[in-house]
Amino acid sequence: MKSTEPGRGRLWTWLDERTGLGDVERLARHKRVPVHRHGFWYYFGGMTLFLFMVQVITGILLLLYYRPSAEEAYESVQFLMAEVQFGWLIRSIHSWSANLMIFALFVHLFSVLLLKAYRPPREVTWLSGVGLLGLALGFGFTGYLLPWNELAFFATKVGTEITGAVPVMGGFLLRLLRGGPDVTGATLTRFYGIHVAILPAIATGLMGLHLYLVQRHGMSVPPSVEHAGGPARTMPFIPNFLLRDIVGWLTALAALAALAAFFPTELGRKADPFAPAPIGIKPEWYFMFMFQTLKYLPAHILGIEGEVVGILGFGLAGALLLLLPFLDRRTARGQRSSLVTWIGAGMIVYVLVLTYLGYTASATK
Amino acid sequence: MEETLPADTTRRRFVNWWLGTTAGAFLVSVLYPLTRYLIPPPVAESTAASVTLPFKADDVKPNTGQIFKFGNRPAILVRTASGELKAFSAVCTHLNCTVQYRTDLGHIWCACHNGHFDLNGQNIAGPPPRPLDGFVVNVRGSQIVVSKNA
Helix, strand or coil: CCCCCCCCHHHHHHHHHHHHHHHHHHHHEEEEEECCCHHHHHHHHHHHHHHHHHHHHHHHHHHHCCCCCCCCCHHHHHHHHHHCHHHHHHHHHHHHHHHHHHHHHHHHHHHHHHHHCCCCCHHHHHHHHHHHHHHHHHHHHHHHHEEEEHEEEEHHHHHHHHHHCCCCCHHHHHHHCCEEEEEEECHHHHHHHHHHHHHHHHHHHHHHHHHHHHHHHHCCCHHHHHHCCCCCCCEHHHHHHHHHHHHHHHHHHHHHHHHHHCCCCCCCCCCCCCCCCCCCCCHHHHHHHHHHHHHHHCCEEECHHHHHHHHHHHHHHHHHHHHHHHHCHHHCCCCCCCHHHHHHHHHHHHHHHHHHHHHCCCCCC | CCCCCCCCHHHHHHHHHHHHHHHHHHHHHHHHHHHHHHCCCCCCCCCCEEEECCHHHCCCCCCEEEEEEECEEEEEEECCCCCCCCCCCEECCCCCCCCEEECCCCCCEECCCEEEEECCCCCCEECCHHHHHHHEEEEEECCEEECCCH
């Protein structure tokens, strides 16, 4: 048996011999973060992770009261909001944290894109990241329906109908998602299963891969900094960077508490499949730019239904985004790639403008 | 080639083929029931060709519309400003939302993506690609009976 390492207790040594605690510690001590003028953007991945953990914890708490059926879902959320001590707080934090998480995720995505961190050898990190974005949107879409209120009901009708426009597979996907030809209680049960079991399982695996790759390759240094001779210095991840992370996380937690207290999540009216779609119906803000685009498309474009063109367009944009590391050969070769920067900036502007129009253009015009 | 493959190579190929086929068959035997399980069984669609509405003809004022159940889908009954009764499927042909009658416009409108239909169900503005399906309205005494086009 090894003798106790100097400065370590017997318990630590006992654990190290059985679990390799020392290796983990060396790994953690080894990790360093480059310091340079774009370093601010390094915090958004960790911020997304923190908000995801908030989602896991509040989500588990919501499960204790939620009932996933068309007859009981709305009433169970009503009970949670009105009767359960701090029920409003847990649900509002879950809802606000979801929004902030998607926002942090978008900032993370676009900063990685504009700083070209997807270049070799980090292509798989990018792929897993775009996959996680897809999962986050899936979480948002399925979670939105669960309170079974009017807005969510019609948003889900529209959102699932869109999958029906996918060529060849459309009808199959539509039935698979809805659990039948229409949005009913069967859809609610299915979305519940997807939201609390299927997506978390996939997300855990993909996030594990993403984080492992980040550890393996270390933080990417932007090409502009590399060309200027590399970062002047690095800081240890533990404790220097982690403590800065924690400052951000505590700020986010305070913001969540404030948002939940001052703007608690509303419940609205219970979904009625035989009522007209309410005026001002809208999806979550991160789907707004797509929703607004669909409003502007004419009924037919070159003989194809406008919505099909729109959906294929967004599908194509998503595929291009996913495959970016393989399309951007200039960055991979270490050359400047202004085109990608301009396309990235164009995407940000498009999303911002359409989102703005979605909230300001008259709904009844 | 004259030369035959060494015995262990052919044996290896056989074993690989055998294992590959077995693994493939195993996957299919797992994935097939799983896929079938995920597709919901068809629910018997309401085949009713006509429906008697739960409200009276006199209750529907001119220049208003009302949603009713036709089978398991929503439909809309409209009394035009001139007093005529018309009925259409209330499922928007764009993305499946439920339409409503806009008194201020005097025609049918979908709130989801700003689609407009005239009082013959024709798509007149916005993204809807097709007209609404029309139904036949018969008034028997004070009862309204809506039926599918024969």
